[in-house]
Amino acid sequence: MMRVTMLKKRASEREHLSFEESQPSGDRVGLRPPLKWAGGKRWQLPELRERWMSHQHCRLVEPFCGGLAVALGLMPLRALLNDVNPHLISFYQWLKRGLSIEIPRENTPSCYYRNRVRFNELVATGQADSAETAALFYYLNRTGYNGLCRFNRQGQFNVPFGRYANIGYMNGEDFFQYRSVFEPFEFTSLDFEAIPLEIGDFVYADPPYDVEFRQYSKDGFGWEDQQRTAEWLSRHPGPVVLSNQATARIKKLYKKLGYNLTPLTAPRLISCTGDRTPAQEVLATRNL
Helix, strand or coil, rough: CCEECCCCCCHHHHHHHCCCCCCCCCCEEEEEEECCCCCHHHHHHHHHHHHHHHHCCEEEEEEECCCCHHHHEEEEEEHHHHEHHHHHHHHHHHHHHHHCCCCCCCHHHHHHHHHHHHHHHHHHHCCCCHHHHHHHHHHHHHHHHHHHHEEECCCCCCCCCCCCCCCCCHHHHHHHHHHHHHCCEEECCCCCCHCCCCCCCCECCCCCCCCCCCCCCCCCCHHHHHHHHHHHHHHCCCEEEEEEECCHHHHHHHHHCCCEEEEECCCCCCCCCCCCCCCCEEEEEECC
């Protein structure tokens, strides 16, 4: 069975639109996420912004930052953005320091599979943090199937070619705009409990859905991790927003730990079977 290193198995095409209607903090102008990323929470921004507005002085912390739809929608003055996927975080760190793309980028199977082989070679030889690897990660993300980030048991990226009709690849000037936006952001790839929280941090946590399929990292994300996440954040003295699918045991767990629950309906759900049934979600909040 293939192991999957992504935070969600759902794809949200809405995440890839511009943020023209968002209202970021102060005069900072929002940007669209640079990657496709399954499970983007852009649709939650109206709910999140309502809770964020009175805490804009806080540092935003995302233990499961994914495609950055929330951070780039709220545009905090400071942020600590964490994800278990080291390739994702390395890409963001290269955007922050300046990334230029010099690899061939064609929307063809031959180019895609050559670049996939090269990416796996770099990772296998200890060059996962190089600029070339970050550029390849961007290309594979934009060109591969459904924006997935999936690795087999040997640690090789194995997402197939996506077969999109057209792809708008970003160029150097497009990447440059992220440098100033990312300047006050810190990017880490840690287990969430190792994140150095500050007392007043505003934490938005969007862990993998509590569903049967939850192999989002090489070690998976099981029920024990759901409990660990909820218990860890219940001890944080600052404002907390925790998002998840509204399963019976999730709601029971969050209520037991003293969270206030708000039901939400996700716009759609795209699974590996193509199911687009709306998902019932819950926002669990504390100290707001």
